[in-house]
Amino acid sequence: MRAMSNPTRRRLRWAYAAPAFALAFVGIPVYVYLPSFYTDVVGVDIAVVGYILLAARLFDAVTDPAIGVLSDRTKTRFGRRRPFVLGASLPLAVSIFLLLSPPASLSPSAAAWWFGVTLFLMFLSWTVLVVPYEALGPELTFDHHERTELLGTRDGTLILGTVVAAAAPSLVGNLFALGEGPSAERARFFYVGLGYAPLIVLLSAICVLVVRERASGMAALRATREGL
Numbered sequence: 220m221r222a223m224s225n226p227t228r229r230r231l232r233w234a235y236a237a238p239a240f241a242l243a244f245v246g247i248p249v250y251v252y253l254p255s256f257y258t259d260v261v262g263v264d265i266a267v268v269g270y271i272l273l274a275a276r277l278f279d280a281v282t283d284p285a286i287g288v289l290s291d292r293t294k295t296r297f298g299r300r301r302p303f304v305l306g307a308s309l310p311l312a313v314s315i316f317l318l319l320s321p322p323a324s325l326s327p328s329a330a331a332w333w334f335g336v337t338l339f340l341m342f343l344s345w346t347v348l349v350v351p352y353e354a355l356g357p358e359l360t361f362d363h364h365e366r367t368e369l370l371g372t373r374d375g376t377l378i379l380g381t382v383v384a385a386a387a388p389s390l391v392g393n394l395f396a397l398g399e400g401p402s403a404e405r406a407r408f409f410y411v412g413l414g415y416a417p418l419i420v421l422l423s424a425i426c427v428l429v430v431r432e433r434a435s436g437m438a439a440l441r442a443t444r445e446g447l
Contacts, residue, residue: 232369234429235356236376237422238304238348243380244315244387244415245345252388252408253318257334260404262327271335275342282346290351298432300358303351308423311344312416319412323405348423358433387411 254272257263286303293299318337321330356373360366391410397403 228365228368231359231430232372234426235359235369236373238308238352238419238426239373239377240380240383241415241419241422242345242349242352243377244384245311245341246384247381248384248387251385253334253338256404256408257321257330260401261321261325261330261334263331263334264327267331268334271331271338274335275338278339279342279346282343283350286346286350287354290354297427300351300355300432301427301430304348304355304423305427307344307348308420311341311348312419314341314344315419316412316416319408320405352426355430355432359430360433384415387414 250272254265254268257268258265290299290303293302295302314337318334318341321333321337325333356370357366359369388407388411391397391414392403392407395406395410397406
């Protein structure tokens, strides 16, 4: 196929990779920080937190393939993947913010419900966004080198995002001089959520606006062969 020019390739590559930076928060940082935050600060029983996390991951085992099939069969003027990326970014942002800022007035049982509902909403929104997003990458080009650059940039951005997300609570605490204690921990996670919520929407919108989907399936393959 005709290779893209360098400026076009770089622009496409970074626009596609951009959401990975913010999406990295829904990964290791969630599993590292949320259990201790909800047990030690919010007051939810540790066994309840464990059961909710287990149920959420089992829920993913059902939703991941379902969203994949739905995305494959979707046909819109904007493509198969991009409507999911943009549409799911807002509920994902809202659910992350709510998950990280439970009201201090909640009883332990009410806080457990808050944790469960917002966690399930977060993982569902994340699946609706990430499954089509990751499927979009290999479909953008059939050139081996361009695809390697594209996916390598995405995965490198994801790693960088994971490091930043893991350090975010400490960075926020130092930035705002929050100190120690339950109220400081609540403030720390509130600011982390306040930062990540708009970032997810913004970076997803950049990806959707800059990236253009190719024709799918055999049509794309025929177009590629015609360009050889």
